[in-house]
Amino acid sequence: MDLFEYQGKQYFSRFGIAVSPGDIADTVEEAVAVAERVGYPVVVKAQVKVGGRGKAGGVKLANDVDEVRRHAGDILGLDIKGHVVRRLWIERSSDIAKEYYASFTLDRPHKSHLGMLSAQGGVEIEVVAEENPEAIAFLSIDPVHGLDLATARRWVHEAELDEVAREQAAELLVKLYDCYTTGDCDLAEINPLILTPEGQVHALDAKVTLDENASFRHPEWEEFRATETDDPREKMAKEKGLNYIGLDGSIGIIANGAGLAMSTLDVVNQVGGSAANFLDIGGGANADVMAAALEVINSDPKVTAIFVNIFGGITRVDEVAKGVLEALSRVSIAAPIVLRLDGTNAVEGRAILAPHLNDRLITEPTMLDAARRAVSLANA
Amino acid sequence: MSIFVDENTKVIVQGLTGGQGRFHGLRNRDYGTKIVGGVTPGKGGTDVEGIPVFNSVKEAVAATGATASFVVVPPKFASAAILEAAEGGITFIVCITEGIPAHDEAVTYNRLVEDYPDVRLLGPNCPGIISPGKCNIGITSGDIALAGGPVGIVSRSGTLTYQALHELSQQGIGQTTCVGIGGDPVPGTNFIDCLAAFEADPETKAVMMIGEIGGSEEERAAEWIKLNMTKPVVSYIAGVTAPPGRKMGHAGAIISGSKGTAQAKMDALAAAGVHVCVNPTEAGQKMVEIVRAL
Numbered sequence: 001m002d003l004f005e006y007q008g009k010q011y012f013s014r015f016g017i018a019v020s021p022g023d024i025a026d027t028v029e030e031a032v033a034v035a036e037r038v039g040y041p042v043v044v045k046a047q048v049k050v051g052g053r054g055k056a057g058g059v060k061l062a063n064d065v066d067e068v069r070r071h072a073g074d075i076l077g078l079d080i081k082g083h084v085v086r087r088l089w090i091e092r093s094s095d096i097a098k099e100y101y102a103s104f105t106l107d108r109p110h111k112s113h114l115g116m117l118s119a120q121g122g123v124e125i126e127v128v129a130e131e132n133p134e135a136i137a138f139l140s141i142d143p144v145h146g147l148d149l150a151t152a153r154r155w156v157h158e159a160e161l162d163e164v165a166r167e168q169a170a171e172l173l174v175k176l177y178d179c180y181t182t183g184d185c186d187l188a189e190i191n192p193l194i195l196t197p198e199g200q201v202h203a204l205d206a207k208v209t210l211d212e213n214a215s216f217r218h219p220e221w222e223e224f225r226a227t228e229t230d231d232p233r234e235k236m237a238k239e240k241g242l243n244y245i246g247l248d249g250s251i252g253i254i255a256n257g258a259g260l261a262m263s264t265l266d267v268v269n270q271v272g273g274s275a276a277n278f279l280d281i282g283g284g285a286n287a288d289v290m291a292a293a294l295e296v297i298n299s300d301p302k303v304t305a306i307f308v309n310i311f312g313g314i315t316r317v318d319e320v321a322k323g324v325l326e327a328l329s330r331v332s333i334a335a336p337i338v339l340r341l342d343g344t345n346a347v348e349g350r351a352i353l354a355p356h357l358n359d360r361l362i363t364e365p366t367m368l369d370a371a372r373r374a375v376s377l378a379n380a
Numbered sequence: 381m382s383i384f385v386d387e388n389t390k391v392i393v394q395g396l397t398g399g400q401g402r403f404h405g406l407r408n409r410d411y412g413t414k415i416v417g418g419v420t421p422g423k424g425g426t427d428v429e430g431i432p433v434f435n436s437v438k439e440a441v442a443a444t445g446a447t448a449s450f451v452v453v454p455p456k457f458a459s460a461a462i463l464e465a466a467e468g469g470i471t472f473i474v475c476i477t478e479g480i481p482a483h484d485e486a487v488t489y490n491r492l493v494e495d496y497p498d499v500r501l502l503g504p505n506c507p508g509i510i511s512p513g514k515c516n517i518g519i520t521s522g523d524i525a526l527a528g529g530p531v532g533i534v535s536r537s538g539t540l541t542y543q544a545l546h547e548l549s550q551q552g553i554g555q556t557t558c559v560g561i562g563g564d565p566v567p568g569t570n571f572i573d574c575l576a577a578f579e580a581d582p583e584t585k586a587v588m589m590i591g592e593i594g595g596s597e598e599e600r601a602a603e604w605i606k607l608n609m610t611k612p613v614v615s616y617i618a619g620v621t622a623p624p625g626r627k628m629g630h631a632g633a634i635i636s637g638s639k640g641t642a643q644a645k646m647d648a649l650a651a652a653g654v655h656v657c658v659n660p661t662e663a664g665q666k667m668v669e670i671v672r673a674l
Contacts (some may be wrong), residue, residue, distance in 0.1 A: 002625075025575075047460065059447065106482055106486060106565055108595040111486060111489070111493075126638075130545065142490055143486040144490045144491055157522055181483055184483055211481055211483070213455065213479045214484075217456070245626050245628070257539025258537060258539075258629020258630045259540035259618050259629075259631075261629055262593070262619045265619075266533045267621070268619060270658060311542050312521075312542075313507075313542045342546065343542060367660070
């Protein structure tokens with residue numbers, strides 16, 4: 001789960017990482033109230049989960065109440081790469097002497113944690129990595145042993161942060177690592193991490209991705225869920241406990257298993273169609289799950305055909321077939337459904353569906369045949 | 381021959397008294413797997429349809445001589461169960477649990493490497509391993525696999541593994557061993573471990589490798605294949621059309637920035653001489669062709 005900047009900063013604060021004083025605002029009046037409270041000048045920042053908002057006009061400095069009003073009015077509702085700004089973060093503007101970069105993420109090939117620290121922050125780290133890789137000090141951290149202050153001190157020295165910033169930065173990095181590990185982040189990134197002319201080090205931005213698998217030990221993440229997605233289909237799927245990702249195409253996809261679901265999107269694409277979604281109903285797809293899946297797909301006005309791709313393993317295909325029929329008796333589905341049923345009890349499953357087949361409910365013997373049929377129905 | 385397990389492998393099930401553990405443990409036994417015990421703290425002395433239950437792995441190993449464990453416990457207990465297995469003397473651990481936090485996996489993996497270097501962990505979040513006719517540890521339906529070889533299968537996805545087994549079995553082509561390495565970011569066993577074992581196994585004549593987006597294990601496998609593999613490899617990579625930045629069902633199936641795309645993996649594998657196919661059916665057909673020409 002990706003967090004907005006303001007959520008990331010709130011998360012950082014819990015681990016003692018210094019951020020600028022500020023607050024959220026959903027209206028111009030709220031923006032003014034926050035600005036008056038934290039004191040001018042302030043920065044008005046669009047809250048969107050996409051990079052490049054500064055260039056898109058989503059970050060503005062305001063020296064007085066009129067400027068806050070003007071910038072907040074301009075930025076609220078702004079479309080930044082398809083993300084509409086609904087919330088602002090207003091914070092006290094910081095004087096910047098230096099901009100650094102710091103992050104922790106999982107190093108999958110080495111099965112360890114990777115810290116990245118650079119004295120060249122404030123620009124995209126991918127660009128630094130490409131053009132000037134020696135400007136980044138990489139630190140491999142054994143997850144069993146973690147990061148201690150002595151190592152962090154050597155690290156800030158190696159990264160050539162300014163002398164005056166080093167001790168504070170080292171302490172902050174240990175806190176950021178704590179946030180990353182005990183806070184169960186996939187990514188904890190500060191860009192820029194700044195040094196002020198007064199010699200203070202703090203986080204001017206926050207990019208945090210949380211590991212959903214760790215939700216069971218973080219009841220406090222509940223507050224982030226309300227703002228997790230703007231997509232009404234994804235919201236509905238989440239409520240129904242489905243593993244759903246909204247896409248832009250016209251063919252609704254239901255498959256069992258993540259790999260098969262991904263593969264289904266690919267095959268639909270190969271035969272000239274495009275998927276409206278990714279949806280993995282997992283093992284043991286009963287009527288309730290199937291009905292919920294069909295309801296979510298049915299709520300998508302772009303869907304003109306539905307492809308149900310099941311390979312029974314533990315999931316028994318006869319159960320899936322019963323689930324489909326029961327779901328259809330409960331929900332009225334606008335688009336025709338093409339099913340491919342294979343694996344455990346596939347013969348029984350097809351037999352259950354046989355008396356109900358018509359031009360709105362169709363079975364095909366293979367994944368490719370079914371994909372082709374769904375695409376031709378979608379385009380009809 | 382099979383890799384990692386065979387008809388003599390003695391297996392305990394950690395979590396045998398739970399719903400999932402019981403269901404799959406009994407299925408595995410019905411398949412012919414030597415399921416010699418179960419472990420559930422506090423339930424020692426009881427049994428599940430004749431399979432004795434022990435309070436700890438240590439006790440179970442002492443009483444049964446088991447060398448493998450099937451871990452089927454909820455995510456919050458899985459890491460402790462894996463480490464208990466290693467400490468208790470188990471050398472091959474299969475963990476099917478989905479939903480273990482990545483940080484727990486990273487710690488567990490490194491604890492195993494540092495403290496129990498002889499232990500192999502398969503998974504987590506994997507369908508397990510089946511050596512048709514000999515041993516089935518995990519959730520794969522035994523009836524879709526066919527004994528006798530000559531194909532080895534290694535895969536990051538469960539259902540695509542079943543698909544691959546099915547496509548080959550239907551054509552009368554058997555498998556030596558089918559290994560599901562799982563869809564999590566820190567797998568205990570990776571592609572290279574399996575490819576090396578298949579390369580060394582005289583009965584395996586060709587290998588099917590099923591990957592997906594995320595990470596760089598396929599690229600690393602491609603490098604290894606280029607240098608070491610003499611047997612033909614057919615591969616399929618899922619997620620060509622997956623959007624970046626989204627976890628596609630599996631925790632490890634995510635394109636991060638420009639890294640981990642299906643195309644990059646396919647290119648790397650093709651450059652290593654692997655037969656790269658664009659869908660599972662094509663991969664099945666290609667393998668049939670290769671085996672018939674052997």
